[in-house]
Structure formats: C-alpha cells, structure tokens
Amino acid sequence: MTSGQVTVHLVFPEIISQEAALACLADEEKSRADRFRFRKDAVHWMACRANLRKILGQAIQRPPREVPLVLTENGKPLLAPPYDSLHFNLSHCSDLAIVALSAEGPVGIDLESLDRAPDLLECAATFCHPLETSELPSETGARASQLLRIWTAKEAVLKALGTGLSHPPESVRILFGNPVCTAISDRPLAGVENQNLHELHHARLNSYQTFLSAPTSVTRIQLIDQSFTHQPSAAAPPSHTRQDAPASGSSTASHDSAPRSAAARER
Numbered sequence: 001m002t003s004g005q006v007t008v009h010l011v012f013p014e015i016i017s018q019e020a021a022l023a024c025l026a027d028e029e030k031s032r033a034d035r036f037r038f039r040k041d042a043v044h045w046m047a048c049r050a051n052l053r054k055i056l057g058q059a060i061q062r063p064p065r066e067v068p069l070v071l072t073e074n075g076k077p078l079l080a081p082p083y084d085s086l087h088f089n090l091s092h093c094s095d096l097a098i099v100a101l102s103a104e105g106p107v108g109i110d111l112e113s114l115d116r117a118p119d120l121l122e123c124a125a126t127f128c129h130p131l132e133t134s135e136l137p138s139e140t141g142a143r144a145s146q147l148l149r150i151w152t153a154k155e156a157v158l159k160a161l162g163t164g165l166s167h168p169p170e171s172v173r174i175l176f177g178n179p180v181c182t183a184i185s186d187r188p189l190a191g192v193e194n195q196n197l198h199e200l201h202h203a204r205l206n207s208y209q210t211f212l213s214a215p216t217s218v219t220r221i222q223l224i225d226q227s228f229t230h231q232p233s234a235a236a237p238p239s240h241t242r243q244d245a246p247a248s249g250s251s252t253a254s255h256d257s258a259p260r261s262a263a264a265r266e267r
Contacts, residue, residue, distance in 0.1 A: 001059070001086070001103045004219040008109070008212065009055050010204050011097040011226045013047035021050035024064035048097045051226070052090050055099050059086060076162045089159055098210065105194070105215035108160030110152045112209045117144035120151060127151055129173040129186070150174055153197050153211045157183045160213035161191050183213075 001007065021043075022030065029049055036042035053064035060067065060083045068080035079086055087102045091111040100109040121144055124133055132150055137143045153174045158164055171186040174197065181197035200210040202223055212221065 001101065002220070004104065004217060005222055006100055006102045006104070006107060006212065006214045006218050006220075007222045007224060008200065009099040009101070009224050009226050010202070011048070011051045011055075011099060012095065013044055013051065013092065013097050014095065016047050016050055018043060018046065021046040024050035024053045026065060026069075044092075044094070048090065048092045051097060052088070052099055055101070055226075056086075056088060059101060072162055074162055074164055074166055076159070076164070091155075091159075093208065096204070096208065100212055100214070102214060102218065104217050106160045106162065106191070107215075108156040108158065108213040110155035110159065110211055111205075112148060112152045112155075114145075114148070114207055114209060117148040117209075120144060120147040125170070127154060127169040129170055131173055148209045149176070149199070149211075152209045153181060153183070153199075153213075156211040156213040157192065157195055157197060160195055161189060163189070181211075 025033070025046060029046075033042040033046045036045065050064065053067050056062075056067045056079065057064040060079070062068075068083065069077050070080045071077055077088075078084060079088070085103055087104075087106050089100050089107050089109045091098050091109050093111055093113050096111065098109055098111045100107045121140070124136070124147055128136075128147070128150060136146055151169075154169045154172050155165075157172070157174075158167055158169065161167075167185070167189055168187065172189070172192075173184050173186075175182045175184065179198075181199070183192050183195065183197060185192055194216055195213045196216050196218070198212045198214065198221060200212055200221070200223075204225060214221075
C-alpha cells in the first residue's frame, strides 16, 4: 500500500451469494451468524464479513477464509501477526458496506443513513459534548443534520482508537474544520491527538453521512467502488472505478447515521 494513503472500499453486500459468503467465513463466524435472531440480519452480516475477508485477503495475498483475525479486549477485529501492520475498519448499513485499509496506523470509519438524523433530536445529550449542544442550529432540519455529523464523526474516531462507545461520547468534542476535523476529549483518550477526521463525499454516498478517522500522516484517500467488479459481463464495465483525492481535500473531494442496532455495528 502506498505510503500516506488510506484505501476505502465501497461494497454492496447483496451482490455476494450466501454460498459464496459461507465459503469465506471461519467456523466461529458461521456459529456467530447462527446466533442472530433474524435470518435477514445473519445473511447481511455474513455478506459484509465475507466481503471484508475478500478485501483483506487480496491485500495480504491469502484466501479469504484463511485471513487471520483476532479481537482486542474491546472487541475490535485486527489482523494477527505477521499482517498486523495493515489496519482496517468496517461499517455497514442495510444496503451498503464500507471498508477502510491503512498501513499508516489505526483507522475507523462510520456510515449512517441520512434518514436516521431525526432520531437523534431527542437524545443529543447522550452523545454530545455540552459545548457541541450549545452550538447546534435552532432549525430542526439543520439541527438533525449536524447531530448526525457529530455522531458519525465520534463513532469513526472511537472505532479507530479501539474503545468504541466504552469511552463516553459526550466527553469527546469534534472540532469541525475545512478540510479536516479533529477530536479532543475531556477524559484521557490515548491516541486521539494522532487522528484526523475526514468527511467523505461520493456519488454512491449521497444518501449517507460518512466519516473516516485516520492517522495525521495520511495525505491521500483512495476510494474503490467494488460494485463494478460484480457487474454482468454483458454490461462490459471497467473492473472498478477508482477516485483519488488528497486527504487535505477530503471534505469536498470525490472520495466521498443515528445509533444502529447491534446487528448493524462493526468495530
């Protein structure tokens, strides 16, 4: 992977068949899928996990099922040695998944449907820093949109740092800037000073709020639209579409959620 770069893959989970997904999964993951209450959630989780394994397998040149994944004590999946210098993170909604890869250091990504923004209006105090609350717009639509930006950015940085929501999100403050954002915390949060937040924009993400948290050393974000790799041959599309942009332009360049259920979360 190119130095200073994060690669972001857009994946459409429904493209992979259940049989193909199962062939990518480890036995423990198959058992986990069996424990989902609703079959549709299990199928979606398996598709996202299988696509993650395929992307990681391609990066480390291993078959998807043989990609060695381990979990931190907070439940964040990592690659086991000798591949642990490659960092990754996954987020997914009902019809889209997004995977970030970096050799620069820990990354976190969060993807939220814009439709979820109104759900946050009544629970701002549970995740907003008091100063963020005081700066929210008064108009309902603008307020909901800003709350979604705050939530998504916090999810991304806390995923990057491996704490998830075990670190109180209301103690974290997002400093929105142009072109990048940063985060600070009232409570100790190791590594937060080494992360920048990038708001991603792309045609495929027009219905979503998306933030990437990446090391400050990252200077370029490459977006790969995986959907083109699965189009019917009759359509004769390119193998995939890549859109490159300097990280310094990530808030407006061409590398383009409310809290989700446990089934939709991925650290």
